[in-house]
Amino acid sequence: MANDLNSLEQQMMIAITKLMPNAYGVAISDHIERVTGRSYSIGAIYSALDRLEGRGFLESRQGEATATRGGRRKLYFDLTATGQLALKQSLAMIDKLRKTPARAREAFA
Amino acid sequence: MKALKALRPSEWLKWSLILSGAICGFAWFANAPWLMKLILSGVLGVYFALIALIVLNHTRRTRSDGDTVGLDTQSGTQRSSFNPPGVAEWLVVLIVSKRSSDGMLGDLEERFHRHVETHGLRRARWLYWAEVLRSIAPILWAKTKRLGMIAAIAEIWRRTHS
Numbered sequence: 001m002a003n004d005l006n007s008l009e010q011q012m013m014i015a016i017t018k019l020m021p022n023a024y025g026v027a028i029s030d031h032i033e034r035v036t037g038r039s040y041s042i043g044a045i046y047s048a049l050d051r052l053e054g055r056g057f058l059e060s061r062q063g064e065a066t067a068t069r070g071g072r073r074k075l076y077f078d079l080t081a082t083g084q085l086a087l088k089q090s091l092a093m094i095d096k097l098r099k100t101p102a103r104a105r106e107a108f109a
Numbered sequence: 110m111k112a113l114k115a116l117r118p119s120e121w122l123k124w125s126l127i128l129s130g131a132i133c134g135f136a137w138f139a140n141a142p143w144l145m146k147l148i149l150s151g152v153l154g155v156y157f158a159l160i161a162l163i164v165l166n167h168t169r170r171t172r173s174d175g176d177t178v179g180l181d182t183q184s185g186t187q188r189s190s191f192n193p194p195g196v197a198e199w200l201v202v203l204i205v206s207k208r209s210s211d212g213m214l215g216d217l218e219e220r221f222h223r224h225v226e227t228h229g230l231r232r233a234r235w236l237y238w239a240e241v242l243r244s245i246a247p248i249l250w251a252k253t254k255r256l257g258m259i260a261a262i263a264e265i266w267r268r269t270h271s
Contacts (some may be wrong), residue, residue: 025216042216043244046209065215068222070192072215 003086008048013087024074057083129153191230193221197241204245
């Protein structure tokens, strides 16, 4: 399915909605680590962001350059309407799976 | 020379690799004599020296772009006067696409200065290297797989045409 999201992509999109309008690489990575305890490399974060942006789920804009970044500009990410819909559908699918009662046992009984 | 310097490092690397591959492929198929091979080695040497120069120039240029005041306006933290390892930065510029590399280098440097304050310079440098290797490994792996596919196609073509 075109709107399928993997676990990292879901986590990142949720982090972006929480951090908007200040969602950039380090902030996203720190938020995920703080909440889930899982640490992702900056490279993994950027390749997922690139992928999501390519699919039209995110849009990026250049921010301010700060001294702690060696004069390089931040790249901020925002969720697009398509992205919000894809995230909603993806989470709804997981909820549906969780709420479905186990029928396997009944079938083998 | 100015026009060459204006090229992005990733474009340079891509085109020089394509050209080098084409030259080597031609020499291999044509079973070139030793003088030809010597000339080709010289050409490849000049290519890679130019790539290195341009990548270093790009790293310096992106570092000097923008505001370099000593205080980070958003977090309010003072920037340490230490720089992250240049070779690691060079690797990121070389392997990652231009669009991602600027943002990535900035994020890596932000973390580096945070680590300098909490762990000290020596450990911060180690952590920077670890983070760079962790970051570029999946990208390199993907590129290698793609190159492996190209090599496999070339091998099939060679076998079917020999």
